[in-house]
Amino acid sequence: MIATEFKCLETAFEVTQYLRGRLYTYVDFLMAGEYLKSPETELPPIVSFLKLVAKLIALWLALFPSYLKSVRKRTI
Numbered sequence: 001m002i003a004t005e006f007k008c009l010e011t012a013f014e015v016t017q018y019l020r021g022r023l024y025t026y027v028d029f030l031m032a033g034e035y036l037k038s039p040e041t042e043l044p045p046i047v048s049f050l051k052l053v054a055k056l057i058a059l060w061l062a063l064f065p066s067y068l069k070s071v072r073k074r075t076i
Contacts, residue, residue: 002056027053
């Protein structure tokens with residue numbers, strides 16, 4: 001998704017469903033988990049995933065102004 005700059009999702013609805021639905025659920029689940037058995041092996045992949053989520057959010061925020069411009073053109 002980062003490599004395609006969200007172009008792999010066809011509609012705004014799909015983007016919203018992914019960000020506010022599926023991705024939110026994954027992050028919430030990982031953040032609420034207790035990693036007591038083997039934190040030294042369980043935490044590194046989780047941290048890597050959360051770093052990718054941060055990059056995805058940063059990309060979305062960088063692209064957002066262009067979305068607003070396209071919406072303004074349609075409403076004028």
